[in-house]
Amino acid sequence: MTRTWIAGSLALVLMVGCTATAAEDAAKARAVPRLYVDPAKGDDTDPGSPEKPLATVARALALAVEGKAEDILLADGSYGALEITATFPARVTLRPRPRAAGAQAPAKVLFERIAIAGAENVVLDGLHFSVPDARTAKHCYVHVSKSKHVVLRNLQIYGEINNEWAAKKSIAMGVGDSEDVAVEDSSMHHVQFGITVSRVKDIRVQGCQIGPFREDGIRFKNCDGVVCRDNHVHHSNKTLKEHCDGIQMIYWSHNVLLRNNHIHNVNQGIGAFASKDQKRRNWRVEGNLIYNIYNPNTMSIFDTVDAVIVHNTLPQAGLRLRGSTGAVVRNNIMAFPGSATSPDAVKDEDYNLFVGTEHTRDKPRGTHDLVGVDPQFVDAAKFDFRLRPTSPAIDSALGDGKRGKDMHGHEPVDAPTVPNTGAGQPPYADRGACEYVPPEGPEKP
């Protein structure tokens, strides 16, 4: 009896604890109004609760327009095509319903296509996109047009019918005529194009995995405010003479940051080709690693005014600057300097490491350039272009105060056994795209 009472009291205490937590959870749930959707078991006349979900996303979106949902949780299943055309009063997120405790399989909420047109405040998070059969027209899995404040996060987009169809007919993401759009941490492969962006103000593409693909990995046309960083773009399968870029800039884009992108095994790396009508302005190209490119365009920054091109590693190539003026070219590791068509293409070239000795540009080398020097990569044959501890690129760059983390997440550190032959702030940044981190840690002040 006593034992039962104690056990009962203990259970009551535990229950009170649980109730408090459940109450907190409930408060959080109320803070973000939620609706549940299940196409197999739901009914659009139901309230959209976990137990009584709605049947369609369209019904959930209609309720979200009225402010009754900011979080729309989708059960596993195939949803076909969806159009989102509303302006929502608060940001509305479509995402998979969280897994039950102990569930093994990842969520698979599969769409054939989502078009976001004339909409505002939309987030797609964790959704899959593919189609079961080849289509006659071109197929764009996620299409954003005339919209504002859109986030496309953690999406997986892939062709799985046959490579021939996928390679010629499919675009993973198309974004046009919009403002404030972010594409984050998404993966796309077996598509013709990865991400194509036209006439967008403030577009961010970051943390995406793109490849294999056929035509272009990421391309921007006539955009203002581009951040394209920490993307891995690899393996295009066009024949070697055909056009295809890891990242391509078509015509002008202004206020551009291309940072820490890892591009390889494509026909061209970063291709910002002719933009005769409007020269590009305010560009920073930093920390990119590009190799195994099948034609001379490993990094081509044409028709751009005063571009800052720093801390890139092009182990097999040089930089091409046709039609550009006033470039700052510092702290890069390149096979050779590359080419330009104008004597004023470069206004400041220094602190680079050139593996080869030839120099084709009119601008003289900077007094701190290292020429004909082995950068001592960890294992170039295996495409590991980090620096060995004895590399002359370590602690020898000119810091401009803006170098953040590199593509591996490393800030510049002061290697204690290497004299700081660099300058600026910090004086111990490294040349090239990969900051060396000594095993013994940085110099202690």
Ligand SMILES: [Ca+2]
């Ligand atoms: Ca360093």
Ligand SMILES: [Ca+2]
């Ligand atoms: Ca040092």
